[in-house]
Every structure is written in structure tokens, then in C-alpha cells.
Amino acid sequence: MDWRSVRFDWNRARAFLVTAEEGSLSAAARALGMAQPTLGRQVEALQEELGVVLFERTGRGLELTPSGLDLLEHVRTMGEAAGRLSLGASGRAQALEGTIGITASEIDAAFLLPGIVQKLRRTASGLTVDLIAKNSAADLRRREADIAVRNFRPDQPELIARKIKDVTARLYVSERYLEAFGRPLTLETLPQADFISLWSPEIYVAGLVQAGLPVDRSNLTVLTDSHLVHWEMLKAGAGIGVVPEFLGECTPGIVPAFDGAYTPFTFPIWLTTHRELNTSRRVRMVFDFLAEELARS
Known part of the structure; x- marks a missing residue:
């Protein structure tokens, strides 16, 4: 040639x-x-x-x-x-320095990872962490990130994944909303309550109904595809939302929506990287560090 x-x-x-x-x-x-x-x-x-x-x-x-x-x-x-x-x-990069890209959903990036990332930086001060908060899945094959914290198991053969644990989510509401609602939230009064939708309204309602909650599309009075907007609207008193226990149980002014029986929501946490990157000392160290810290969070 x-x-x-x-x-x-x-x-x-x-x-x-x-x-x-x-x-x-x-x-x-x-x-x-x-x-x-x-x-x-x-x-x-x-x-x-x-x-x-x-x-x-x-x-x-x-x-x-x-x-x-x-x-x-x-x-x-x-x-x-x-x-x-x-x-x-x-x-093939073996140094514990440089930039490591970690992607996670908005909620995980904002409320699960900050303390973990700070601890990681104390462990490996030469690392620069690029924390990418997005609810859509970053393409690890195209180097949009090095490691992903995901709520589903990837099926691409190029990716390596480890399940960390299952997280439970429940219905939470602000005390401000309960005061405005003016009556106890029960399975009987729930059809008159306001819900904040996340993702597709149809899928959201289907999940609530499957959990044993008597609601329909008319209960969704605020719609958003952003986890953080959903959370802020809930705190502002706009209605009831599905929130992970690690967030709902530790936020002042936020309480379980009601004491009625329903099936709680569970979703997995998977840690994922590209198999090529798995041979990097830097990526392997961060991957193992995140796995250990997320498991205990």
C-alpha cells in the first residue's frame, strides 16, 4: 500500500x-x-x-x-x-492516576456516590473522577464512561457486570402534602391523592397497580422523566412518589405515605465495565472499591 x-x-x-x-x-x-x-x-x-x-x-x-x-x-x-x-x-494503563469516568442515575449520583467518591479520592489522590449523572444508559463500548452503576443487568457480551445488591423503594410523601390533603392516607383515600410520575406514566401506573395500590392515570398530576425533579417535587408537597429507602428514611419532613399493605418496589444495583478496561489496574481498583462501598451503603 x-x-x-x-x-x-x-x-x-x-x-x-x-x-x-x-x-x-x-x-x-x-x-x-x-x-x-x-x-x-x-x-x-x-x-x-x-x-x-x-x-x-x-x-x-x-x-x-x-x-x-x-x-x-x-x-x-x-x-x-x-x-x-x-x-x-x-x-493497559497501570497507574493509579488520571481520569476515571463513572456514570450513574441522577439519584445514585447525587445521594449514593458523593461520599464514596470522596473516600476514593482520599485512597487514590492521583485520580480525577468524572461523575456522569444521567438516567439513560451510557455506552461503555464507545467510552462514554469507564464504569457504570446501573439498575439493570447489561446483556452486551463486551461488558463485565457484578450484581451488588437489591435496593428497596417505597411510597413517600412530604408532611406538607399530608397537611394539605387533610385526611389520613389509606387504601380507601388513596384514589383521591396526587402522585408524581416518573418515566412513562403508563408504566408507572402499572407498577403501582401491580403493587396493590388502587390508582389510575388520573392520579398522576405531575409528570417528569428526571429523578431529581421527581424528588424535589415530592419534597415541595406536590404529591406521593416512589423513593429508595436510603433516601426517604433519612430526609427531614419526608415520611412513608401510609401504613397500608402493599408490595414494596425493589431494583438491583449492578456495577459494569468494559472487558478491555477490566485489565487496567486503575479501573480494576475503582471497580472493586465501588463494589465494596456500594454493598455497605
Whole structure:
């Protein structure tokens, strides 16, 4: 192969790939943490280098041209190869220093992990912890994080997972709401109470009904897909919510919603990393540290 003839710029290819996947230059720039004009220049330079038009503007933003569609799979393969290269290199890093990316849900990141992360930093002061709070699952295969704290078992063969424990959640409410409701919360009065929905309202109601609670869609008076918003609305007195015991039992002004019998909610905590990263001393140490601390939390 004549390597002197290969002048392909991976940064331009990456700009094209992320723009295609995000659907706009602005979204791609945010994903890459760079200025939109810079990203646009990289995409334009790639088009000039290849001699093809990759995108066309429509009323909905950018759409791939036929040439762009043809080239997208090739560039996606390059991106996956670059990710594997990065994973392989990280997996061989043996120093207990550098940045470690940990992703968890908003509730776990805000209320389970702060003390653990601080203890970790005292143990390994050379580490910089990038704590990524998001309720959607980060893609460990694409290096969006090194380690994930999840409430489900991953099924990708590239990932290694360890179940830590099961966490119990129950119905909690603020004393402020109970005062406004004006009567005891029982299974008989529950159909008149307000609930704060989390995730899909239909799935949320189905879970409440399955637990033995006499509610329906009309009880959901506040809807949100954010765990933290759900929690803050509950504290503000907007209604009843499902909250982990480790949070509901230790917050002043928050009490169990009622003494009636119902099936509590349980969800697992899994610790997950990529199998390539599992050979890194840094990642292995943090993984084992988190497993031990989460198990006792």
C-alpha cells in the first residue's frame, strides 16, 4: 500500500460521523464539546477533500445525501476501530492516576456516590473522577464512561457486570402534602391523592397497580422523566412518589405515605465495565472499591 497517498484526516471523519448521528451541527458540537463553526469547517473540509456533498439542508435540519449514506458505514467502522484502540490502550494503563469516568442515575449520583467518591479520592489522590449523572444508559463500548452503576443487568457480551445488591423503594410523601390533603392516607383515600410520575406514566401506573395500590392515570398530576425533579417535587408537597429507602428514611419532613399493605418496589444495583478496561489496574481498583462501598451503603 502506498501510505504516502493516504491523507485522510480522522478529525474530519469524526465530525461527519457525529453530525450524521446527532442530526445537526449544533447537537454534534455539543456532543464533541467544540464550537459549532469549527465543526462545520471540519465537515466542509471533508466534503472538499472527498469531492462529494455529504449533507443537504432541509426544513428539519441536515439530511445525508446518497453519497453521505454510502460513506457513513465506512466512517462508522473507523469510529468503532478508534474506540477499540482507545479501550485497548486504557486497559493497559497501570497507574493509579488520571481520569476515571463513572456514570450513574441522577439519584445514585447525587445521594449514593458523593461520599464514596470522596473516600476514593482520599485512597487514590492521583485520580480525577468524572461523575456522569444521567438516567439513560451510557455506552461503555464507545467510552462514554469507564464504569457504570446501573439498575439493570447489561446483556452486551463486551461488558463485565457484578450484581451488588437489591435496593428497596417505597411510597413517600412530604408532611406538607399530608397537611394539605387533610385526611389520613389509606387504601380507601388513596384514589383521591396526587402522585408524581416518573418515566412513562403508563408504566408507572402499572407498577403501582401491580403493587396493590388502587390508582389510575388520573392520579398522576405531575409528570417528569428526571429523578431529581421527581424528588424535589415530592419534597415541595406536590404529591406521593416512589423513593429508595436510603433516601426517604433519612430526609427531614419526608415520611412513608401510609401504613397500608402493599408490595414494596425493589431494583438491583449492578456495577459494569468494559472487558478491555477490566485489565487496567486503575479501573480494576475503582471497580472493586465501588463494589465494596456500594454493598455497605
